[in-house]
Amino acid sequence: xxxxxxxxxxxxxxxxxxxxxxxxxxxxxxxxxxxxxxxxxxxxxxxxxxxxxxxxxxxxxxxxxxxxxxxxxxxxxxxxxxxxxxxxxxxxxxxxxxxxxxxxxxxxxxxxxxxxxxxxxxxxxxxxxxxxxxxxxxxxxxxxxxxxxxxxxxxxxxxxxxxxxxxxxxxxxxxxxxxxxxxxxxxxxxxxxxxxxxxxxxxxxxxxxxxxxxxxxxxxxxxxxxxxxxxxxxxxxxxxxxxxxxxxxxxxxxxxxxxxxxxxxxxxxxxxxxxxxxxxxxxxxxxxxxxxxxxxxxxxxxxxxxxxxxxxxxxxxxxxxxxxxxxxxxxxxx
Amino acid sequence: xxxxxxxxxxxxxxxxxxxxxxxxxxxxxxxxxxxxxxxxxxxxxxxxxxxxxxxxxxxxxxxxxxxxxxxxxxxxxxxxxxxxxxxxxxxxxxxxxxxxxxxxxxxxxxxxxx
Numbered sequence: 001x002x003x004x005x006x007x008x009x010x011x012x013x014x015x016x017x018x019x020x021x022x023x024x025x026x027x028x029x030x031x032x033x034x035x036x037x038x039x040x041x042x043x044x045x046x047x048x049x050x051x052x053x054x055x056x057x058x059x060x061x062x063x064x065x066x067x068x069x070x071x072x073x074x075x076x077x078x079x080x081x082x083x084x085x086x087x088x089x090x091x092x093x094x095x096x097x098x099x100x101x102x103x104x105x106x107x108x109x110x111x112x113x114x115x116x117x118x119x120x121x122x123x124x125x126x127x128x129x130x131x132x133x134x135x136x137x138x139x140x141x142x143x144x145x146x147x148x149x150x151x152x153x154x155x156x157x158x159x160x161x162x163x164x165x166x167x168x169x170x171x172x173x174x175x176x177x178x179x180x181x182x183x184x185x186x187x188x189x190x191x192x193x194x195x196x197x198x199x200x201x202x203x204x205x206x207x208x209x210x211x212x213x214x215x216x217x218x219x220x221x222x223x224x225x226x227x228x229x230x231x232x233x234x235x236x237x238x239x240x241x242x243x244x245x246x247x248x249x250x251x252x253x254x255x256x257x258x259x260x261x262x263x264x265x266x267x268x269x270x271x272x273x274x275x276x277x278x279x280x281x282x283x284x285x286x287x288x289x290x291x292x293x294x295x296x297x298x299x300x301x302x303x304x305x306x307x308x309x310x311x312x313x314x315x316x317x318x319x320x321x322x323x324x325x326x327x328x329x330x331x332x333x334x
Numbered sequence: 335x336x337x338x339x340x341x342x343x344x345x346x347x348x349x350x351x352x353x354x355x356x357x358x359x360x361x362x363x364x365x366x367x368x369x370x371x372x373x374x375x376x377x378x379x380x381x382x383x384x385x386x387x388x389x390x391x392x393x394x395x396x397x398x399x400x401x402x403x404x405x406x407x408x409x410x411x412x413x414x415x416x417x418x419x420x421x422x423x424x425x426x427x428x429x430x431x432x433x434x435x436x437x438x439x440x441x442x443x444x445x446x447x448x
Contacts, residue, residue, distance in 0.1 A: 008404060027396065029380065031406030032358035046376065053377025057384045246414055249393030325396045326407075 008034065009043050017043075020051050022058040023100045024318070029054055058096035067264040068092070070222070070271065077278055078299065100322055102165050102315035108158045108308075115304055116151035119297050123147055139290065150297075154304065161312040168316060175330040178244040185251045192258055199265060200230035210272065219272055226268055230261075244329040252321050259317040263310050270306045274299060342391075343424045344368050345382045349392060349411050350421065357397075357408040358383075383411060391417035 009017070014030075021029050029050065037043050071091060076084040123143060207223035242250065281295045338346065348364035349356045361383070362376045386392045393414055396407040413421070 014404075025380065025384075027406050028358055028409035031400075031403035031408060032362075032376070034404040034406065035359050035402060049375050050377040050380065053375065053381045057381040061384055061388060245393050245395065245412055248395065249387070249390070249414070253388070253390065325394075327395075 007037060009037050010040060013040055013043065017047050017051075020047070020055075022055060022096050023098070024058055024061075025054050055093075055096055059092050062095040062098060062260075063092070064095065064260045064263055067260070067267055068095075070264065070267050074267075074271065074274055077275070098318070099315055100318040102162075102319060103311050105162055108162065109155055112154045112158055112304075113151055115300065116147065116154060119150055119300065120144075120147045122296070123293065143290070143293075147297075150301075154301070157305065158308055158312075161308060165312055165316050174326065175328045177330045178247065181244060181247055181251070181327070182242075185247060185254075188251070188254070192254075196230045196233070200227045203227035203230070203268075206272075215272060216275055219275055222268060222271070226265065248324050248327065252324050255317050255321055255324075259314055262313060266306050266309050270302050273302055277302070338420050338424045341369075341374075341378070341382055342386060343421065344374075345379060345386065346391065346413060346417055346421045349413055350418075354410075356411045361411065386417065387411075389416075390414060391420060 008014075014034075017033065018026060018030055033043065033046060033050065036046065068088075068091060072084050072088055075087050079087075203223045204227040207220050207227065210220045210223065277295045277298050281292060281299075344365050345361065347368060348361050352360050352364055358376070358380065362374065362379045365374045365379055383392065383394070387394055391414055392411050394409050394411050397410055399405045399407045
């Protein structure tokens with residue numbers, strides 16, 4: 001063990017390297033770098049030559065152009081062009097460094113409590129800055145109570161997501177026969193097909209409703225386009241001729257593709273509400289600080305909900321991809 | 335079907351040659367051997383592998399963790415049917431090029447410079 005440790009990178013260097021490699025490629029790339037380790041200098045030089053390519057590759061692999069454009073458009077209308085320009089590379093990097101596991105409950109609750117505390121702090125700030133505005137005590141009390149209840153409500157929501165994730169069945173055992181994998185893949189495709197058709201109909205129906213309620217034309221157009229896309233991509237793929245390895249690769253690609261699609265759709269479903277809140281904010285944000293404040297809180301909560309849904313679902317899908325990566329074919333005795 | 339770039343051809347050939355032992359380190363070593371005298375960055379090999387996997391030309395899986403890799407797994411690669419088909423197509427094109435060059439330049443085409 002001691003001899004093996006002598007031919008290994010120093011712990012501190014190893015930790016830095018692990019931190020820089022995107023999680024999806026970490027296991028294989030860090031292992032390869034360790035295997036070819038000769039000296040700290042050679043190791044560091046190799047890392048510098050390798051990691052930028054790996055990051056760029058992960059950015060490209062996880063690029064979800066429709067979701068990215070939608071997020072950028074929302075940031076643009078809420079925060080303006082310069083901030084959208086700054087946040088765009090951050091969003092790209094965030095997708096490259098997306099975790100390959102579901103979020104840890106402790107982090108989840110910390111995030112939730114931080115958001116609620118932020119709302120509370122903002123409320124106090126507005127209160128101290130706008131003392132001249134006549135707001136009765138009952139309104140302030142109501143606002144404080146709302147902010148107080150925000151934390152348990154959001155924690156409950158995240159707990160629900162965690163429990164749902166825990167109930168989801170394991171996609172692949174450590175060792176399974178090819179037919180069982182084919183069955184699981186087929187079931188996944190069927191479920192997706194039903195899900196996509198239902199979503200397509202719901203999107204089309206919402207677009208029609210949006211037309212009657214005079215929504216933004218661009219939002220209606222996006223709903224219609226997404227509905228067409230889902231209908232067009234609902235064809236069933238066959239997997240009869242594939243062996244275990246090819247079938248697994250196809251299953252993994254399909255899982256990753258569906259994750260990307262769902263991420264975009266979740267942002268799309270929340271877009272009309274966000275656009276409506278923005279419109280209200282633009283009209284009475286400055287004149288009525290309480291209404292403006294509530295709109296800001298509404299936007300923060302909606303963004304939190306959609307991010308939480310994406311994070312939990314994305315983590316689950318990444319876990320399934322990882323399980324498939326490690327699954328071995330069980331050959332039944334002839 | 336997309337045609338392969340030169341580097342993709344080299345990486346695919348390396349995977350083909352390595353058979354069951356195709357993973358990051360060995361693929362990179364083989365690529366350097368095939369691309370001689372050019373050097374190839376290991377990161378470029380990873381990026382090409384990712385791209386080809388997304389295109390469905392190759393597939394990958396993780397092996398059992400090993401001690402000589404700090405308890406980490408290897409990502410093994412294998413050529414898929416579409417990858418083999420694309421590589422054959424590239425080989426046919428290369429064959430036609432070789433024939434044409436040989437016809438026009440004769441034996442000179444195979445002399446190493448310097």
